[in-house]
Amino acid sequence: MGKNEFLTPKAIANRIKAKGLQKLRWYCQMCQKQCRDENGFKCHCMSESHQRQMQIFGQNPNRIVDGYSEEFESLFLEHMKRSHRFSRVAATVVYNEYIADRHHVHMNSTQWATLTEFVKYLGRTGKCKVEDTPKGWFITYIDRDSETLFKERQKNKRIKADIVEEEKQEREIKKQIERAEQLMPLANGLTPVSESEPVLLHKSENGGKIAFALGSSSLKPVVKDKVESSKSVFVEAESDKNERSKSGGNVGKSGGRSALDELMKEEEKAKERSNRKDYWLCEGIIVKVMSKALAEKGYYKQKGLVRKVIDKYVGEIEMLESKHVLRVDQDELETVIPQIGGLVRIVNGAYRGSNARLLAVNTDKFCAKVQIEKGIYDGRMLQAVEYEDLCKVA
Numbered sequence: 001m002g003k004n005e006f007l008t009p010k011a012i013a014n015r016i017k018a019k020g021l022q023k024l025r026w027y028c029q030m031c032q033k034q035c036r037d038e039n040g041f042k043c044h045c046m047s048e049s050h051q052r053q054m055q056i057f058g059q060n061p062n063r064i065v066d067g068y069s070e071e072f073e074s075l076f077l078e079h080m081k082r083s084h085r086f087s088r089v090a091a092t093v094v095y096n097e098y099i100a101d102r103h104h105v106h107m108n109s110t111q112w113a114t115l116t117e118f119v120k121y122l123g124r125t126g127k128c129k130v131e132d133t134p135k136g137w138f139i140t141y142i143d144r145d146s147e148t149l150f151k152e153r154q155k156n157k158r159i160k161a162d163i164v165e166e167e168k169q170e171r172e173i174k175k176q177i178e179r180a181e182q183l184m185p186l187a188n189g190l191t192p193v194s195e196s197e198p199v200l201l202h203k204s205e206n207g208g209k210i211a212f213a214l215g216s217s218s219l220k221p222v223v224k225d226k227v228e229s230s231k232s233v234f235v236e237a238e239s240d241k242n243e244r245s246k247s248g249g250n251v252g253k254s255g256g257r258s259a260l261d262e263l264m265k266e267e268e269k270a271k272e273r274s275n276r277k278d279y280w281l282c283e284g285i286i287v288k289v290m291s292k293a294l295a296e297k298g299y300y301k302q303k304g305l306v307r308k309v310i311d312k313y314v315g316e317i318e319m320l321e322s323k324h325v326l327r328v329d330q331d332e333l334e335t336v337i338p339q340i341g342g343l344v345r346i347v348n349g350a351y352r353g354s355n356a357r358l359l360a361v362n363t364d365k366f367c368a369k370v371q372i373e374k375g376i377y378d379g380r381m382l383q384a385v386e387y388e389d390l391c392k393v394a
Helices: 011-021 038-044 047-058 061-083 090-099 114-126 145-189 227-275
Strands: 087-092 128-133 136-141 210-212 222-223 286-289 304-310 314-319 325-329 334-335 342-347 356-363 369-372 381-386 390-392
Touching: 061 090, 061 114, 061 136, 087 090, 090 114, 090 136, 090 286, 090 342, 114 128, 145 227, 222 334, 286 314, 286 390, 304 325, 334 390, 342 369
Parallel strands: none
Antiparallel strands: 087 136, 128 136, 210 222, 286 304, 286 334, 304 314, 314 325, 342 356, 342 390, 356 369, 369 381
16 A cells, blocks of 8 residues: 555644654654654664664764763753743753753763753752752752852952052051151151240340241250341351251151162062962963973973963963863963063062063063053063063963
């Protein structure tokens, strides 16, 4: 008997049946063929096209199964993200919604035999929050994007707090400088006059005028009998005042500069102690691979971009030439110094994390002169920064 015609009731009924979901055990993922009964599935397994697909599967079965598993997992999580992003839902409900598309990747082609095993796998890998209840397995999607935004906000808060703390330290340093300038005359043997101490003035017997030596360290009233001599006294007092103010001003300036230099040095040492770490990797810098174990694969002394830092000491490096992604420990990496005028990042030391412009290189001392760009230290010159503390920015 020949096949049913296209518009016969039998053909229409067959097409209607084919539109809906069929049993999972009668589906062939390799051929993407759905059979309606056991006899049909048996006939399909004996067909020539299925035999060819099985030969392909037999050449590398693990790779094909892993590929189907990854596709099933990604589509399942994508459905969770779109439909149940912030809700706690039963795993069977999500699975039934997922298989509503008859062209989905079937579970019998993955590494998980049952839905329970797949749900446990999502819980172990931290992709979903899994709960085993008397009513069955319940899962909650973990939104990694929201977690990333939360971490970014926390990072920005820490940066702002650090800026406020540094401004507070600078104000304290300015106060210390002012106190040091006030104490410099005492260190040089000058005794300033306290405003609270009263000065006794004695009236002369003959009614002469009183003159003051304004520039002297101690205010002593000088009484002159003659009016004519008072003018010369004021002239001498003014000259002494000018001379002492000049000499005292020079001493105060030099003392203030020395005190300022000492405070700046102490600040630099404190920053160096707090920011000097045993790890220096950060995202967005260009590094050179120095691992001889990777020489056979052609990565030795090749440059790459740090895409991600894992546990502070391991970098996920994207090679610039081959675009291959490697995970390399920082001990097998080396910083890259750009040309003069290039942008660098200070990866260690007092100004760790700051971007700067390379101005000069001292090859004898293995250091460089840079100028910081942006931030609270914008425009500050650093005369000698070691090569290991600088790295080229992508």
